[in-house]
Amino acid sequence: MTIFEEMTGLAVRHGAINLGQGFPDEDGPAEMAEAARSAILSGANQYAPGQGIPRLREAVAAHQERFYGIALDPWREVIVTTGATEGIAAAILALAGPGDEVLTFEPFYDSYGAMIGLAGAEHVTVPLRAPSFQPDLAELEAAFGSRTRVVVVNNPHNPTGAVFGRDVLARIVALAAEHDAVIVTDEVYEHLVFGPRHVPVASLPGAAERTLTISSAGKTFSFTGWKVGWVTGPEELVGRVRTIKQFLTYSSGTPFQEAVALGLGYPDSFFEGIAAALKAKRDILAQGLEAAGLDVYRPEGTYFITADTAGLGFDSAVDLARRLPELVGVAAIPVSVFCHPEGAGRTRSLLRFAFCKKEPLLHEAATRLSRLAELV
Template identity: 80%
Template sequence: MTSPWQRTAAGANLLGDDGRLGVTIFEEMTALAVRTGAINLGQGFPDEDGPAEMKEAARRAIAEGSNQYAPGKGLPVLRHAIAEHQSRFYGLEPDPEAEVVVTTGATEGIAAAVLALAEPGDEVITFEPFYDSYGAMIGLAGANHVTVPLHAPRFQPDLRELEAAFGPRTRLVILNNPHNPTGAVFGRDVLERVVELAARHDAVIVTDEVYEHLVFGEPHIPVATLPGAAERTLTISSAGKTFSFTGWKIGWVTGPEELVARVRTVKQFTTYSSGTPFQAAVALGLGLPDEFFAGAAASLRRKRDILADGLRRAGLTVYLPDGTYFITADTAAIGFDDALDLARRLPELVGVAAIPVSVFCHDEGAKRTRSLLRFAFCKREDVLDDAAARLARLGGLV
């Protein structure tokens, strides 16, 4: 019998065919990069730390003894800072006492939401490709994972396909916007359609907005700000992407009191408490001036363009992202229909590592995305200059 872990995503390889724990493609690419000395653009985390004042705040908290369990729902200073952030940027007014919970990264927030709200026989909808933990958590909950394909070049869904995915068993919609791995930012029409369909089918929307400040065009639209959405939406974000402190694992969930309480109940039996000395530091970060947030996005946009130039010079078809720090390229343009095979060769060919998009899909989705590679551009500009120069040689080598 196939376990839920084996049903997560085509390339995740969480279990081998013999049922033993396998090696993920992410680990495989990292090992290849280490062995060959390649620049690892498969890793989705920055190679520079975030604001110095946040690091100092964390050091100060450790020195002053903030090293034991925080309250299960998070330190009051951080819960209030999260509520103020939602008000400052989006006009939302969550109650920091009842409608905010601090989690061990956004990943725990996603896990707790799915485990709290989905049961065996329920259906959970995501776009495809999808961040790999969605599939894993849906499988662990015993629910059925229904996907809606995203279509190049802008990786938006077909609204008719979106509507067809909903049914009487739809319990949750997990919406990742801005979207990993494609870098898409969904239009208002898509977001409003999700809200309309969720309301029609009495489904809860779980919206993963960890890249909310990393957008390069129109401002981010939180789903909870749309008419009819707030009462059925759990919004998830974290400090890792915005502040380049992915290792701190401080995330949060905001939303209606009853839904947040259910998430908090699951968290009580997973981690209970999250990164006490980092919480006040993240609270400080959320209060940084607007220039910080605008500057982070502007810096990433420059980095995106450096890498995009190298990929184009390699002969690849480049799908320029509107958000996140990932860029997708189609390898079919240089005669490679199998991006997984190319990903395994790339470190030795040109000294760069990437991740095939097919690993973020189920079997049918993997066929549709078979020639796509994802590259991370959250690295120093000099590293990206080097990577772009290496990638530019690719067209002449294959």
């Protein structure tokens, strides 16, 4: 049983508010849902082209140029995947194998480690430490070597909520070029940032020719169950991803692709609005955690917030996570589960909470959490 299953089970047993798993508790735009429904009724129910329906590929290319000034050929440099997770899997399996090293930051989204293992490559990590969760540039440089084939950059970062500075991104690009490595970016939270607009790695000088950019509709539009993602980049690299992808799912979600194409064309005000609403939710939960006596690291992006339980005398966030549903009626996930053993020791007192929930639920969770110090 994974920690996610365990925490969900405890939440159900104790009637707790589940802030462990990262999915919204309300649907995205009704217009997009209606577009999917209309596509189903009009017969868009068979296999989509393996590369994705043309309308969505064109919409992805238009989105990248509109927001970031990145020009793409939708026929050669865009491929639609079954969520970002398939894009990540296909990219790692296409680019790395036995004897290679794949570098990620730690804590890391759990599928990275699994895919690197399936590829037979070695997983090398660079630690992210509180309070900023920005990598140390000397440690970053030391992690590169002659066997580094792929660098996975999750920015904005899950689970810490960090948004990497331009200096960090530029150094990644320079080191990847020096070691002839491919950069694979996981940018699913690109529109869920609370400061300046997101900076894609591919938009930096010298990056485009060696970068595969991955994103998806799930986080931006709150339709995580649709599983529609995409990979963009140079034709040769996208072609290698497509070769693997065709033996994973081939294609998926034909009517959902139609609806996502619609959503990507929404005005800037839509994307600004979802970020502003999420920032307000972040602050609601942060206040409850701070009232509980926890050290809270307010994220600059994503919908996850990290808190340190050491101030309440807990050396192990895993232990507290197992007690929280019964103690105060809230479930969370220990950050250590996103790490290798050494990283787990470094993050052993940290808990991750998801705040992509309705505001009344977050207010109630904050109230419950604020009583934590009295109960432990």
